[in-house]
Amino acid sequence: MISCDYCGSGKVVKKGFRHNASGKKQKYFCHECERWFVPDDGFKRMRYDPEVIVRAIHQFSDGFSLGKVKNHLHQHDSTSVSRWAIRTWIVKYEHLLKKNSRSAARQRLRGKSISMKKEST
Numbered sequence: 768m769i770s771c772d773y774c775g776s777g778k779v780v781k782k783g784f785r786h787n788a789s790g791k792k793q794k795y796f797c798h799e800c801e802r803w804f805v806p807d808d809g810f811k812r813m814r815y816d817p818e819v820i821v822r823a824i825h826q827f828s829d830g831f832s833l834g835k836v837k838n839h840l841h842q843h844d845s846t847s848v849s850r851w852a853i854r855t856w857i858v859k860y861e862h863l864l865k866k867n868s869r870s871a872a873r874q875r876l877r878g879k880s881i882s883m884k885k886e887s888t
């Protein structure tokens with residue numbers, strides 16, 4: 768039986784598919800925490816809390832710099848990550864964002880990869 772990736776609840780329903788390079792994956796919706804998830808999405812192998820990752824990606828797409836996201840993670844989640852790791856999350860998990868945020872994140876990332884070397888923090 769499938770249980771929610773986020774809260775572990777069994778109150779989940781199959782709802783549509785997500786398409787990506789590797790084909791289509793069954794999507795689920797959790798009625799307990801009202802979130803979407805795809806079982807075994809790769810998060811289970813991550814060292815970090817998926818919630819932390821998703822929030823970091825959102826912050827970046829909302830205009831936070833990688834450095835600011837990093838500081839926020841450190842202060843609020845006691846999570847130490849490099850700006851490079853955050854960048855990797857954005858690339859890897861941008862599909863979790865809504866369409867608008869996703870293109871914003873992509874655009875900002877494109878500029879970032881050029882200017883990153885110049886930054887000192």
Ligand SMILES: [Zn+2]
Nearest residue numbers: 771774797800
């Ligand atoms: Zn849930």
